[in-house]
Amino acid sequence: MQDSSSTPQVTGAGVAESPALPRPGGEPMLELVEITKRFPGVLANDAISLRVDRGEILGLLGENGAGKSTLMNIVYGMQAPDSGEIRIGGEPVTIRSPQDAVALRVGMVHQHFMLVPDMTVAENVVLEPSRGPGRARLEEVGRELEEIGRRFELYVSPTAMVEDLSTGERQRVEILKVLYRDADILILDEPTSALTPQEWTEFAGFLRRMAEAGKAVIFITHKLDELFDLVDRCVVLRDGRVVDTVAIGDTDKRSLAKTMVGREVTLRAERPILAPGRPVLDVKGLRLGSGRHHEVDGISFEIREHEVFGIAGVSGNGQDELVEALVGLAQPTAGEISIDGEPLVQHAPRAFTAGGGALIPENRHADGVATELSLLDNLILKELDSSRFSRHGVLALDAAREHAEELVAAYDIRGPGVDAPIGQLSGGNQQKAVLARELSRDPRFVIAFQPTLGLDVGAMETVYRRLNERKSSGSAVLLVSYELDEILSMADRFAVMVDGRFLSVIAAADADTEVIGMLMGGEEAA
Amino acid sequence: MTLSAAISLAPFDSAWLAAVLVLSTPLLLASVGELVSERTGVLNVGLEGMMLAGTFSAYYVAYLTGSPVWALFGGIAGGLVFGLVMGGLAVQIGADQIVSGVGINLAAIGVTGFFFDEIFGNKPQTLVSTIGNVSIPGLSKIPVIGNAFFDRNPIVYLAFALVPAVWWLLFRSKWGLAIRAVGETPEAAEAAGISARRVRWLGALTAAGLAGLAGAYLVVVEVGIFKQEMTNGRGFLALVAVIFGRWRPGGVLIACVVLGGADALQLRLADDASVPRVVWAAVLLVVVIVALWMITRRRRRSKAMPLTAAVGILAAGLCVIAPHVALPNELWRSLPFILALIVLAGSATTARMPSKLGLEFRRGE
Numbered sequence: 001m002q003d004s005s006s007t008p009q010v011t012g013a014g015v016a017e018s019p020a021l022p023r024p025g026g027e028p029m030l031e032l033v034e035i036t037k038r039f040p041g042v043l044a045n046d047a048i049s050l051r052v053d054r055g056e057i058l059g060l061l062g063e064n065g066a067g068k069s070t071l072m073n074i075v076y077g078m079q080a081p082d083s084g085e086i087r088i089g090g091e092p093v094t095i096r097s098p099q100d101a102v103a104l105r106v107g108m109v110h111q112h113f114m115l116v117p118d119m120t121v122a123e124n125v126v127l128e129p130s131r132g133p134g135r136a137r138l139e140e141v142g143r144e145l146e147e148i149g150r151r152f153e154l155y156v157s158p159t160a161m162v163e164d165l166s167t168g169e170r171q172r173v174e175i176l177k178v179l180y181r182d183a184d185i186l187i188l189d190e191p192t193s194a195l196t197p198q199e200w201t202e203f204a205g206f207l208r209r210m211a212e213a214g215k216a217v218i219f220i221t222h223k224l225d226e227l228f229d230l231v232d233r234c235v236v237l238r239d240g241r242v243v244d245t246v247a248i249g250d251t252d253k254r255s256l257a258k259t260m261v262g263r264e265v266t267l268r269a270e271r272p273i274l275a276p277g278r279p280v281l282d283v284k285g286l287r288l289g290s291g292r293h294h295e296v297d298g299i300s301f302e303i304r305e306h307e308v309f310g311i312a313g314v315s316g317n318g319q320d321e322l323v324e325a326l327v328g329l330a331q332p333t334a335g336e337i338s339i340d341g342e343p344l345v346q347h348a349p350r351a352f353t354a355g356g357g358a359l360i361p362e363n364r365h366a367d368g369v370a371t372e373l374s375l376l377d378n379l380i381l382k383e384l385d386s387s388r389f390s391r392h393g394v395l396a397l398d399a400a401r402e403h404a405e406e407l408v409a410a411y412d413i414r415g416p417g418v419d420a421p422i423g424q425l426s427g428g429n430q431q432k433a434v435l436a437r438e439l440s441r442d443p444r445f446v447i448a449f450q451p452t453l454g455l456d457v458g459a460m461e462t463v464y465r466r467l468n469e470r471k472s473s474g475s476a477v478l479l480v481s482y483e484l485d486e487i488l489s490m491a492d493r494f495a496v497m498v499d500g501r502f503l504s505v506i507a508a509a510d511a512d513t514e515v516i517g518m519l520m521g522g523e524e525a526a
Numbered sequence: 527m528t529l530s531a532a533i534s535l536a537p538f539d540s541a542w543l544a545a546v547l548v549l550s551t552p553l554l555l556a557s558v559g560e561l562v563s564e565r566t567g568v569l570n571v572g573l574e575g576m577m578l579a580g581t582f583s584a585y586y587v588a589y590l591t592g593s594p595v596w597a598l599f600g601g602i603a604g605g606l607v608f609g610l611v612m613g614g615l616a617v618q619i620g621a622d623q624i625v626s627g628v629g630i631n632l633a634a635i636g637v638t639g640f641f642f643d644e645i646f647g648n649k650p651q652t653l654v655s656t657i658g659n660v661s662i663p664g665l666s667k668i669p670v671i672g673n674a675f676f677d678r679n680p681i682v683y684l685a686f687a688l689v690p691a692v693w694w695l696l697f698r699s700k701w702g703l704a705i706r707a708v709g710e711t712p713e714a715a716e717a718a719g720i721s722a723r724r725v726r727w728l729g730a731l732t733a734a735g736l737a738g739l740a741g742a743y744l745v746v747v748e749v750g751i752f753k754q755e756m757t758n759g760r761g762f763l764a765l766v767a768v769i770f771g772r773w774r775p776g777g778v779l780i781a782c783v784v785l786g787g788a789d790a791l792q793l794r795l796a797d798d799a800s801v802p803r804v805v806w807a808a809v810l811l812v813v814v815i816v817a818l819w820m821i822t823r824r825r826r827r828s829k830a831m832p833l834t835a836a837v838g839i840l841a842a843g844l845c846v847i848a849p850h851v852a853l854p855n856e857l858w859r860s861l862p863f864i865l866a867l868i869v870l871a872g873s874a875t876t877a878r879m880p881s882k883l884g885l886e887f888r889r890g891e
Contacts, residue, residue, distance in 0.1 A: 078717075098719040114717035116707045118881070127707050127718045130700035138698075 026053030028090065029216035030075070030106070030185050035084035037070055041416065044070040045081070046240040052185070057207060057217040059227045059234035059248070061260055063456040064426040065414075067240040068220045069111070072187050076108040077101040088185070099129065107183025109174045111190045117163035121145065121156050121173050125180050141180070148179050152209055168199035175206070186210060186217045204230050222260075222456040224253045236260050261458040271490060271508070272468055277305030279341070280445045280476035281326075286335035288321045289500075295321035297500035298335070303445065303476035308467065310491025311480045311502075314520055318500035319480050320362075323449050326478070327359050328352045340444065353382055356444030360434055360451045360463075362480075364427070368434045371423030375415065376404040378422045379437050411436040412462075428459030435466050445476040452486065464490060484516060496520055537794035538804060543674035545793060547682050548748070550786025552577075552740040554685040556764035557771070557778050558692050559736025564768055565696060566729030567709040569884040571627025572612055574761025575634030576734045579604040580741025582638040585752035586645065588654035594746040597654065598681070598739060601746070605738020606731060608634060613730040617723055620886040631761075639754050646752075653750045657681065679747050681739075686779075688736075693775040705729065709880030712887040722887050737761065759863060766866040772878045781869070785862050792861040795853075803848040810841040 028051045037045040044067045052058040062068045073079040075086060077095040085092050088104050095101050101108070115124050122142045142158035149155035156165065156172050165173065171191060178186055191203070207230060211217055219231060227234055228248060236244045236259045244259050258264055281303045288296035295318045303309040311319060324330035326337065328348045337344045339355045352359070361367035369378050380389050380400045389400045404418045413432045415425040422430055431451070439446065448467060452460040467490065471477050479494075481487050487494050488511055495502040496519040503519050556573055563570045570576075583604025588597035608630050615626040646652070657679050666676040696702040704725050707715040712722040740760070745752060763785050770784075771777030795801065817834050 098717065102719070108717075110717060112713075114711070114714040116711045116714050118710045119703065119706060123703050124714075126700070127703045127715065127720070128700070129718070129720045130704070133695055133699040133701040136698060136700045136703055 026056065028052070029054050029088065030218075031087040031090075032071070032075070033085040033087065035071060035074060035081050035086070037067075037074060037079065037081050039070075043240050045074070045084075047084070048237070048240070048242055050235045050242065050245070052216045052218055054216055055211050055214055056233065057211050057219055057231045059231035060218055060220045060237065061222065061224075061227060061234050061256070062237035063222060063260060063458050064428050066237040066260075068237055069189055071237070072108065072189055072218070072220060075101070075187060076106060102181050102183070105182055105184040106187065107178030107181060107185065108187040109171075109178060109189065109191050113170050113174060115162045115170055115173060118161070120159050120161055121165075121176070122158040124162055124173060125158075125177050144180065145176055148176060152179065152206065152213075154179075154206060168202070171199070171203065184215050186215055187220070188217065189220045190222070191219075200226070224256055224457070227256070228253065238262050257457050260456075261461075270468075271308075271492070272472055273492075274306040274472065276307045276492070277474065279304050280339065281478065282336075282338040282341070283326070284336045284338075286322070286325060286337065287333050288318075288325050288330060289333065294333075294500050296325060296332070299497075299500075299502055300335075301495065301502070301505070303478055305474045305476055306471055307493070308471050308477040308479055308491045310487040310494030311478070311497050312484055312487045312494055312516065312520060313482070313497035315482050317497050319449070319482075319497060321500075322497070323359075323362075323447060323480060326352070326447060327357065350385075358438035358441060358443035358446045360431075360438055360446070360448040362449040362453060364430055364434065364453075369422050369430055372421055374419050375408070375413070375422045375425065375433060376401060376418040378433055379404045379407055379418075382437060382441070407433075407436040407440055410440075411466075428455050428462075431455055431459060432462060435463065439466055439470055442473075443470070443475055445478065446470050447478045447480070449480045450482065451479070452481075452483070484520070537791060537802065538808060540670050540674045542790055542794060543671060544678070545790035546783060546787045547675065547678055549789045549793075550782045551682045551685040551747075552743045552760055553764050553767055553782040553786055554779065555681075555688070555740035555743065556733075556737045556761060557767040557782055558685075558688050558775065559733040559740075560764055560768050561771070561773060561775065561778050562692060562696070562705065563729040563733035564773060564883055565705050565709045565880055566726045567712065567880055567882040567885065567887065568612075568616060568726050568730045568733070569623045569627070570612060570730060570733045570737075571624050571765065572608060572630030572634070573627075573733065573737050573765055574757055574759065575627075575631040576605040576608045576612075576737035577741040577744075577757045577761040577764075578634045578638050578755065579608050580738030581745050581756055582642060582741075582752055583607075583738070584742030584745045585654060586641075588746060589646075589652060592655060594655055594657045597746045598657075598742045601740075601742020602735045602738045605734040605736070605741065609731045609734020609738075612734060613727045616886075617726045617730055620888060623884050623886075635755055642752060642754060651751055654745065656750045657747050681743050681747055689775050689779045696775065706880070708887075709882055712882055726887070737764075740764070763862060763866055766870060770866075770869045773880065774878070785865060788862045788865045792858040796855050796858040801851045801853070803845060806841055806845040806848065810838060810845055813838040813841055 031049075031051040033049050034047040035045050035049070036043075036047050046067075048067070048071055050058070050060075060068050060071075070079065074081045075095065077097045077100050080096065086095060087093065088106070093104055095104065095106070098108075116127070119127075120138075122138045122145060123136070125145060126136050126138065126141050145158045146155070154172050154175060156169050156176065162170060162173060174191070188207075204226075207217055207219065219226075221227060231248055234246050234248055234256070235242055236246065236256070238260060239262075243262070246256065246259070279302050283302070284300050286296055286299045287294055297318070299322060301309065311322070313319060321330060325332045325347075328346075328351055331347050339357070342355075344351060344355065365371060370381070373381075380403065383389055389396050389403070401418065407413070408418060411432045413425070413429050413436065415429050422433060425433065446467065448463075451463045451467070455463065467477055467479070479487065479490055488508065491508055493505060493507050494511075495505045496516060497503070498520065506516070556577055560570055560573055580601035581604075584597040584601035587600025588594055591597070611633075612626055612630060615621040615629075616623045659677050659679050660683075662676040666672045668676070694702075696705060704715060704720045705728075707718070707720065708722045708725040715722050715725070741757060744756060744760075764782075767778055767781035767785060770781035771779070791805070795805070813834060817831075817838065820831060820834065
């Protein structure tokens with residue numbers, strides 16, 4: 001095809017007309033017209049146009065790196081667009097700083113909390129640039145906050161220290177900050193990543209009240225469920241462009257996911273049915289902790305070749321400790337772990353790796369990658385002992401680089417290159433790097449602990465595919481997850497872990513969601 | 527005859543009180559500035575150097591103009607020169623704050639020494655005019671403390687007035703919110719539209735200016751001359767005072783008075799043949815106060831409790847026996863530093879430390 005000569009078809013090309021699927025009779029509050037932003041090497045926003053009306057909650061959907069955050073940072077004045085126009089209430093405006101945005105009644109809730117833990121709620125709310133030292137009107141602000149809290153059913157004590165608040169309460173403070181400044185247009189950048197399901201329900205109810213009160217809300221997410229819960233209309237971004245604007249009523253999750261990722265995605269992984277081979281990992285009577293309380297209390301299981309064994313359960317029932325004991329980070333007080341029939345004598349991560357173990361840890365930033373190190377360094381981190389990449393303790397950088405480039409190609413790790421710090425990669429690509437490092441060593445068994453935590457649909461699919469590949473090539477896989485769906489779609493057999501014990505081991509074929517839910521709540525099966 | 531002399535509280539008499547005020551003032555000036563700076567996240571280890579620059583420039587300005595008031599401004603300017611260096615390195619470029627600070631300390635010794643030799647090297651030592659005391663009508667007539675507290679030079683009043691002023695600035699003003707936010711969570715401040723870099727510049731310059739003023743004070747109020755390295759570790763004591771004071775103005779005030787008090791005490795005792803009984807009694811009193819504080823704060827089970835008890839018993843014993851102890855001069859002179867060391871070891875807590883103290887902040891990370 002002749003890419004260079006073909007003209008891209010853009011909605012409303014050339015004409016400064018209200019873009020994309022306006023709702024009939026809607027009163028536009030915010031319109032973006034052909035916003036373009038280029039970063040070195042990336043076109044982050046490519047002529048993006050969208051509008052949001054009074055009283056509407058607009059979804060903005062896209063994978064990590066699709067350009068959602070850049071677009072909203074432009075609206076909030078944190079980044080300047082290269083070209084394009086922003087209109088508020090029909091009037092073209094220039095937004096150079098967050099102060100400009102606030103003056104235009106645009107408010108933003110960032111993906112990560114932007115709160116000072118050491119200050120009170122009221123202090124966090126009044127925090128703003130000021131020419132003079134000026135008295136901070138904390139009492140007055142407190143009264144106003146209580147008033148706003150009553151009006152929108154969003155109460156937090158103005159004198160509470162933020163560090164003492166729960167995640168849900170902190171989220172409320174973020175919203176209060178925006179409401180205090182009388183924002184009419186609310187931008188919420190993936191605000192729910194840290195919320196529990198209950199907090200989400202509460203939060204969604206609140207957003208609906210905001211819309212009813214005549215505000216316009218832009219809700220950024222990569223979680224499909226939340227969109228179906230909340231919004232009417234959704235703009236889908238991919239690679240910096242608007243690929244579609246859909247009415248939520250006219251679509252379903254599968255086709256929305258396809259639009260977002262750009263190809264057919266399986267929301268549930270296809271589980272290859274294979275005949276299990278010889279036992280690889282054998283755990284007998286494993287026990288951790290001392291005194292009356294045992295974090296892991298006499299657990300036994302066996303995982304064979306070509307098998308995925310799942311551990312389901314609610315967080316905090318001993319899963320952390322079990323995984324730590326298996327990989328050698330914690331010393332079990334009783335029990336035995338054998339690999340290929342050989343009892344593990346030494347409990348150390350090095351012995352785990354040498355025995356053919358691979359770990360995809362739950363906390364990627366703490367245990368999975370060293371964010372300050374380059375992608376290259378991270379990819380060879382576990383093979384420093386082997387003679388492959390070092391001679392007498394001196395790194396063989398050429399061999400390492402070649403190996404890293406191969407992995408980058410094979411695992412489709414996208415980012416600024418192997419020499420850039422891995423922290424600059426998106427979460428999904430960091431996880432791909434972890435998979436590349438762990439699985440390319442052809443491990444005998446793989447421990448995957450919450451391997452899709454915080455990933456978008458595309459990256460989740462990659463993780464599932466790679467784990468199933470390992471299974472097919474003969475590894476034993478242990479999947480520990482708090483997402484029951486993940487266990488049900490991936491595991492051949494699984495156990496429900498409650499209070500340091502396995503309640504029952506279930507073959508996937510016999511799984512009954514309701515019974516498992518009851519088990520996870522700690523009720524013995526009848 | 528005054529009451530204090532009658533029951534022989536010497537060395538804890540009116541003159542000692544006066545000395546406490548005079549000696550804690552430079553510490554207070556420098557550490558209040560450092561407090562503001564550290565609250566913005568800039569750890570200014572170069573405090574000593576900035577103070578030294580202040581002493582020299584104050585002396586030079588006083589020498590040229592003959593005016594001690596101009597000398598004070600000269601001192602501030604001298605501190606600010608190194609403040610600009612600190613800001614440029616640590617805030618603007620994002621260099622390591624501790625390395626920058628150590629560099630400034632070394633540079634200040636060299637630069638002041640060099641200019642002093644160049645300008646005054648072959649001249650007889652000149653005594654510059656100093657600032658006299660200002661007696662506050664009425665208050666200065668109060669027995670015992672009147673003269674000590676209310677017949678001092680104006681900088682003393684300024685330094686002590688700075689404490690509530692800085693408290694108000696930090697905890698009741700919009701700037702204070704910005705300062706604390708930048709020291710704790712700069713990204714939150716930036717999201718609120720505050721320039722973290724600008725706030726940190728302000729912090730670094732505040733510390734530098736006040737350190738310069740503290741240096742000028744040594745020349746223009748205390749001695750009227752300049753000696754090489756004459757700040758003699760006061761800048762480091764001021765750094766300790768901020769930690770001891772747990773990054774709060776009231777705490778910093780107490781810390782400075784304690785360190786200044788130790789300094790005043792050593793001046794009084796250095797030439798004494800033996801340590802008077804009343805000193806041991808004072809130690810006992812301090813220990814009792816500390817113990818009571820620990821008990822009321824429900825820190826009874828703190829690890830420091832047995833140590834406190836042991837020191838208390840020792841002090842009580844010494845108070846009764848009053849042995850003939852003659853300490854060498856040098857040991858007395860290092861009393862404030864020994865005290866600082868004990869404070870650092872004892873209160874080595876980072877509980878109230880600004881989270882981003884000493885750490886670089888770059889926008890968009």
